[in-house]
Amino acid sequence: MRFMTFTISAAALYAGIALSSTAIAAEQTGTLSDCTKLAEQVSQALAGNQQSANYEAAFKEKGYGRDFCTNGLYGQGVVHYQQSLKLLGAEKN
Numbered sequence: 001m002r003f004m005t006f007t008i009s010a011a012a013l014y015a016g017i018a019l020s021s022t023a024i025a026a027e028q029t030g031t032l033s034d035c036t037k038l039a040e041q042v043s044q045a046l047a048g049n050q051q052s053a054n055y056e057a058a059f060k061e062k063g064y065g066r067d068f069c070t071n072g073l074y075g076q077g078v079v080h081y082q083q084s085l086k087l088l089g090a091e092k093n
Helices: 003-025 032-048 055-070 072-090
Strands: none
Touching: 003 032, 032 055, 055 072
């Protein structure tokens, strides 16, 4: 009986991990075009919010976005660009 409980628990755990990995991958989709558009939006937002308390963090996120997009990891780049916009209060349109 204990073995069966352990097996069921392990199967549920693996299923949960698989589903969360799929959800994360689905959220991190993006294209080169998305990266280009967001890079421009972030640059404009940074230029207009130089006094923001989150300016440095947003600038770092922009760099991460650029690095990921440059290396073909568009989904991750988009996530960082969006985080930069969020930090500046200039959410993606």
